[in-house]
Amino acid sequence: MNSNLKTKISTKTAKISVIGAGYVGLPLAIAFASNGFSVNIVDNDNNKVRKINSGESYIGDITSESLRQLSPKESKSGTLTATTHYSSLVDSDCVIICVPTPVSKTKDPDMSFIISSAQSISQYIHDDMIIILxxxxxxxTTEELIVPLMENVGHGDFVVGKNIHVAFSPERIDPNNEIWTVTDTPKVIGGITYECSEIAKLLYESAINTVIPVSSTRVAEMVKLLENTYRATNIGLVNEIAIMCDRLDIDVWEVINAAATKPFGFTPFYPGPGLGGHCIPVDPQFLAWKLKTLNYNARFIQLATEINTSMPNYVVEKVQKILNRKKMPLNGSNILILGIAYKPDVPDFRESPSLDIIDILTEQGANISYNDPLIEQISYEHFNMTSIPLNKKTLSQFDCAVIATDHSDYDWEFIVQHSDSILDTRNATRNLRTRIDKVEKL
Incomplete structure (x- = not known):
């Protein structure tokens, strides 16, 4: 039975379903379809499903043309379709779950998307199917949640490792990274059993250049948490170093750049207004939460989180100092936020520190506007805003502009020239040689 699934994968006749059409699911689905597989995406967002089927991209680093080329009308080999119906899984051989896993305000993991998806998949599970989270x-998670849901179904006698297979492979998507794409980034996989790993490895090798098997799903799950906990804690460290350097009247950016000349024993990380995105601020909390259930306090994670989440407040303090030097109160001042996205050149403001900065400034009575070349409007909790145009007139109307995201489209020389004061939280103005007296760095 297992050899049948392996044969289907090897001959690219296996039908693949990807659950979730977001930043992870859609690029992965395209990778498999581009390599000759018939791929179907299941997502409950009717708008995304419509756009995929009509060849219209909604993700910045995926072209509409790449979607159109994979439509059943255009492609004679690999195809990509989308639906809102889980019933389409009845013919699927491989199901890959790529749904969100947010954390609550109390830093507890929200497993509802995974559980809901797994429950829906279990209704259509059949012999010789592999499910990958x-x-x-x-x-x-894979052992404790996915396996029981797949084995304890009413329409068959399924045993993982025998007639069905389960594995975990952490997503490593980096939006807008043109060098390390989904196919070029090494893929870690771990199965519940050796056979599960072998099948998952065979599947991913058909679309991903490098596949790294590990001994278990737990190891694979921990790999992703280590990667982003490493980043979060080091960013927390350098954010605190930035605060220290400010107290010492030292340019932290110059310090980091000089330290980075050491060819061993140092990896540069850079400070900023806070953490953003769907990974770095969130992933370490899964590990911290799990360890709490085992009566262990993840102290590094806790401290790094405390520092990183305090950075928007630190940014506001810096803005207040800039205004104080001009004998202006923060209350009633006009502040421009440059960049809402959590990272440069992506139209994504999930967990963006810019939102917290806007919140804090608004609470203190400032009048806030923003510009982001990639995000025309934002609707977030208790405020709705529209990006304003950048020109001489608009820039001159603000008492302080805060560079929160260093999009490559920004003309920093123009912005500095026509702004009254600037707080640069990203060292975006590092190459300017004129009017730098207007700029204060983080």
């Missing part, structure tokens, strides 16, 4: 989660 890619959503970031705490170690033990």
């Amino acid at each position: 890619e959503s970031t989660t705490y170690p033990g």
